[in-house]
Amino acid sequence: MKKLNLLIALLIFTVSGAVAQVVDPVKWSVGFKKLNESEAVIFLKANIDEGWHIYGMDVPEGGPISTSFTFEPENGAKVNGSAAAKKPKTKYEDVFKMTVPYYSGEVVFQQKIKLANAKPTTVKGVASFMACDQERCLPPDDYEFAVTIK
Numbered sequence: 001m002k003k004l005n006l007l008i009a010l011l012i013f014t015v016s017g018a019v020a021q022v023v024d025p026v027k028w029s030v031g032f033k034k035l036n037e038s039e040a041v042i043f044l045k046a047n048i049d050e051g052w053h054i055y056g057m058d059v060p061e062g063g064p065i066s067t068s069f070t071f072e073p074e075n076g077a078k079v080n081g082s083a084a085a086k087k088p089k090t091k092y093e094d095v096f097k098m099t100v101p102y103y104s105g106e107v108v109f110q111q112k113i114k115l116a117n118a119k120p121t122t123v124k125g126v127a128s129f130m131a132c133d134q135e136r137c138l139p140p141d142d143y144e145f146a147v148t149i150k
Contacts, residue, residue: 023138025048025049025052025131025133025138026046026047026048026049026052026054026129026131026141026143027046027047028044028045028046028047028127028143028145029044029045029047030042030043030044030045030145030147031043031045031147032113032123032147032149034149034150037115037118038114038115039080039112039113039114039115040112040113040115040121040149041110041111041112041113042071042110042111042113042123042125042147042149043108043109043110044069044083044108044109044110044111044127044143044145045106045107045108045109046103046106046107046108046109046127046129047105047106048103048104048105048106048107048131050105051133051134052104052131052132052133053102053103053104053131053132053133054067054102054103054107054129054130054131054132055067055088055100055101055102055103055129055130055132056085056088056100056101056102056103057083057085057101058101059100059101060098060100062096062098063093063096063098063100064093064096064100064130064132064137065128065129065130065140067103067109067127067128067129067130068083068127068128068129069083069109069111069125069126069127069128070125070126070128071111071113071123071124071125072123072124072125073113073121073122073123074121074122074123074124075116075117075119075120075121075122076116076117076121077113077114077115077116077121077123077149078113078114078116079111079112079113079114080112080113080114081111081112082111083109083110083111084109084110084111085103085107085108085109085110086107086108088101088102088103088107089101089102089103089104090102095137109127113149115149120148120149120150121148121149122146122147122148122149123146123147123148123149124144124145124146125144125145125146126142126143126144126145127142127143127145128140128141128142129141129142129143
């Protein structure tokens with residue numbers, strides 16, 4: 001009898017796990033372009049599922065989590081300025097009681113890197129963001145990346 005109860009419980013957990021839906025509305029990709037021997041640009045592209053959005057990089061205090069980036073260049077390279085992107089759209093959100101900047105569809109973030117020498121340089125980093133649709137907001141998430149500039 002105990003074996004039968006265990007088998008039934010295992011079957012229920014297996015079926016519920018297979019039915020559970022993992023929501024991952026933002027797909028990230030990373031690349032770079034070398035501008036010259038001493039400078040490169042890292043591109044982080046967010047493809048956001050239809051009906052979803054992520055927030056801009058300058059959300060007012062008291063609002064949702066802003067999209068932000070950390071960059072850790074190696075080989076003596078340095079971050080040059082701050083991340084940039086096209087101007088976000090804005091809308092009023094009742095849940096936050098404020099107008100917030102957001103991106104939907106596709107957005108490309110850019111970060112300039114000052115290279116120290118001609119050797120390949122790896123830049124590791126994290127994109128932190130919060131994705132929402134009309135009904136819910138997912139917990140803040142991170143996309144870890146690494147790109148080697150040659």
